[in-house]
Amino acid sequence: MGKSVKCLANMFSDIYQKSTKIFIVGHDEPDYDAIASAIGLSELCQNVGIESYIIVNDNDIELEPGVKQIIDKEKDRCNIINLDRFEELMDNTASLITTDTNNQGLVSVRDYLEEFKDILIIDHHDESARTIDTDKKHIDLDSSSASEIVTNLLNSFKVKYSKDTANYLLSGIRLDTKRFKKNTSANTYDAVKKLLHRGADVDYVEDLFASEIDVDKDISLLIHDDHNTRIVEYGDPNFDRDNILLKGYNVSFTLNRTDPMKEYKKVVLAQTADRMIGFRTLDASFVLSYVNPNTICISGRSKGKIDVGEIMRHMDGGGGIRSAACRIENPEDIFEVEKELMQQIEWGLPKEDAKQLVKKPRKV
Numbered sequence: 001m002g003k004s005v006k007c008l009a010n011m012f013s014d015i016y017q018k019s020t021k022i023f024i025v026g027h028d029e030p031d032y033d034a035i036a037s038a039i040g041l042s043e044l045c046q047n048v049g050i051e052s053y054i055i056v057n058d059n060d061i062e063l064e065p066g067v068k069q070i071i072d073k074e075k076d077r078c079n080i081i082n083l084d085r086f087e088e089l090m091d092n093t094a095s096l097i098t099t100d101t102n103n104q105g106l107v108s109v110r111d112y113l114e115e116f117k118d119i120l121i122i123d124h125h126d127e128s129a130r131t132i133d134t135d136k137k138h139i140d141l142d143s144s145s146a147s148e149i150v151t152n153l154l155n156s157f158k159v160k161y162s163k164d165t166a167n168y169l170l171s172g173i174r175l176d177t178k179r180f181k182k183n184t185s186a187n188t189y190d191a192v193k194k195l196l197h198r199g200a201d202v203d204y205v206e207d208l209f210a211s212e213i214d215v216d217k218d219i220s221l222l223i224h225d226d227h228n229t230r231i232v233e234y235g236d237p238n239f240d241r242d243n244i245l246l247k248g249y250n251v252s253f254t255l256n257r258t259d260p261m262k263e264y265k266k267v268v269l270a271q272t273a274d275r276m277i278g279f280r281t282l283d284a285s286f287v288l289s290y291v292n293p294n295t296i297c298i299s300g301r302s303k304g305k306i307d308v309g310e311i312m313r314h315m316d317g318g319g320g321i322r323s324a325a326c327r328i329e330n331p332e333d334i335f336e337v338e339k340e341l342m343q344q345i346e347w348g349l350p351k352e353d354a355k356q357l358v359k360k361p362r363k364v
């Protein structure tokens with residue numbers, strides 16, 4: 001049994017009663033779980049009669065097509081706004097609900113957190129040093145998704161939410177459970193049952209996920225064309241000191257080398273880097289492509305020995321040790337960016353080893 005929904009319901013009641021409006025925000029580049037749970041919360045706010053807004057501050061191009069489709073459809077009904085509009089509407093009687101994240105680095109309103117009257121966190125991810133500071137937290141690691149939590153919250157308020165909202169929430173659960181295979185509990189199936197009662201339609205959800213097939217195709221083609229990936233060995237494999245056995249680090253660089261101008265969605269880069277780091281011999285993987293004619297994005301992953309966050313920060317991006325990204329506006333060309341990236345890797349290596357660098361490019 002997860003954390004008590006009753007307790008969450010009380011926190012929600014407390015927050016809306018003392019606020020004049022509520023802003024709802026998921027993590028940047030929202031997925032189905034983030035946007036669905038935000039829309040569910042918007043319906044709850046409408047039901048109890050408080051003004052509410054969902055903030056999504058990502059460019060259309062960065063959104064997954066299915067997520068964009070939902071946002072376009074619900075823009076008016078759920079007051080979906082960007083950060084500029086938020087700045088106009090914000091005042092000190094407003095409160096914030098974050099959903100599907102508790103990390104201040106991942107919310108578009110990160111610079112305004114001090115200014116809210118109160119903040120409620122609804123999430124199913126673990127806390128960290130970056131967790132937003134508030135005493136109203138419903139962080140339930142036993143729930144499959146934020147959508148599962150919000151479904152239970154809607155039910156506890158007996159909200160007759162729309163069929164569309166039921167569809168989105170079912171999509172959120174489907175995403176985070178990898179099609180109902182992972183992280184599910186009896187509660188998850190209870191929530192699914194309630195969503196089906198509200199009219200959720202499995203065919204709608206499957207159609208929404210159909211766009212994932214194109215993403216999978218792009219990933220497969222990037223990975224399986226041998227030309228696309230180069231592996232560079234950093235560190236001297238023969239170098240052996242008394243206490244440090246330095247065997248070298250293998251880093252992969254993947255990009256479409258036959259059609260370097262081809263644009264990919266950021267989700268393709270991220271998932272390709274995820275797949276590459278799965279290879280046993282690699283310590284870090286990077287995937288680069290244009291995301292529009294003027295912008296190149298890089299996604300980096302590491303097994304933990306190389307700090308890809310540090311490398312990406314050197315290229316004006318950011319992230320953690322194991323997962324990071326950056327974007328480069330108006331680049332000369334993608335091969336130059338790759339060259340610069342290869343040079344920056346030295347910064348990400350442990351200091352001792354960086355001194356001993358011998359770079360040996362070789363093909364896969």
Ligand SMILES: [Mn+2]
Nearest residue numbers: 033100146176
């Ligand atoms: Mn989630």
